[in-house]
Amino acid sequence: MKLLIIGGNGTIGKKVSDHLSRNHEIINAGRTSGDVNVDIADSKSIKAMFESVGMVDAVLCIAGEAKWAPFDALTEDDYDIGLKSKLMGQVNLVRIGQDYVNAGGSFTLTTGILADDPVVMTTSAAMVNGGIHSFVKAAALELKNGLRINVVSSGLVEDAVEKYESYFPGHNPIPMKKVINGYVKSVEGKGTGEIIRIYDNC
Numbered sequence: 001m002k003l004l005i006i007g008g009n010g011t012i013g014k015k016v017s018d019h020l021s022r023n024h025e026i027i028n029a030g031r032t033s034g035d036v037n038v039d040i041a042d043s044k045s046i047k048a049m050f051e052s053v054g055m056v057d058a059v060l061c062i063a064g065e066a067k068w069a070p071f072d073a074l075t076e077d078d079y080d081i082g083l084k085s086k087l088m089g090q091v092n093l094v095r096i097g098q099d100y101v102n103a104g105g106s107f108t109l110t111t112g113i114l115a116d117d118p119v120v121m122t123t124s125a126a127m128v129n130g131g132i133h134s135f136v137k138a139a140a141l142e143l144k145n146g147l148r149i150n151v152v153s154s155g156l157v158e159d160a161v162e163k164y165e166s167y168f169p170g171h172n173p174i175p176m177k178k179v180i181n182g183y184v185k186s187v188e189g190k191g192t193g194e195i196i197r198i199y200d201n202c
């Protein structure tokens with residue numbers, strides 16, 4: 001299959017992209033990295049990316065930002081970062097991208113454990129993750145041409161432990177192999193409307 005991976009050069013995206021490249025043709029996208037450039041916070045940029053790439057069999061988004069800060073410090077503009085990038089960026093990828101994915105193809109979005117088990121400073125990040133979970137369940141009911149949509153929600157991944165461990169007290173890091181398999185399940189499986197949770201709460 002021909003797969004378009006937004007964020008395919010990131011911490012998670014690179015591992016997923018390398019794994020899927022064994023059996024599929026990969027196009028990686030990022031703001032400054034990858035084969036094609038896109039800023040998902042800008043719907044015109046998303047449209048331009050699909051026009052340049054053409055039809056694909058699956059779109060994976062492993063990108064999207066939200067501002068982390070204490071609740072009493074987050075401004076409306078701070079919330080807009082997460083709304084424009086991680087939430088509407090991924091919604092717009094599906095809204096615009098539905099015309100560029102071949103029949104029977106799929107979308108795979110990315111959220112994270114904050115949707116279900118937030119830590120401090122994540123009122124914005126947790127909120128947009130939860131919004132995407134609801135979006136995926138609803139969009140699965142209406143996508144045409146057999147298009148599927150799922151979201152991978154993992155805990156803190158092993159490769160990001162050094163950077164983020166202090167923000168996630170007591171959380172068990174998720175091995176990269178398990179994270180990769182969440183994306184494989186979404187792309188190569190047949191499920192739709194699924195929130196693929198990869199947590200280790202024990």
Ligand SMILES: NC(=O)c1ccc[n+]([C@@H]2O[C@H](COP(=O)([O-])OP(=O)(O)OC[C@H]3O[C@@H](n4cnc5c(N)ncnc54)[C@H](OP(=O)(O)O)[C@@H]3O)[C@@H](O)[C@H]2O)c1
Nearest residue numbers: 007009010011012030031032033039040063112156157160
């Ligand atoms: N790290 C974790 O433990 C973890 C766990 C669960 C969920 N997540 C979520 O998974 C996603 C990826 O995390 P990560 O740790 O792999 O992040 P990362 O290392 O910062 O990589 C992010 C990737 O996305 C691209 N990107 C960022 N903003 C973009 C935008 N507006 N438009 C297009 N591309 C953009 C970046 O490329 P450019 O710089 O070239 O744009 C980069 O390739 C994030 O949404 C994160 O919240 C992460």
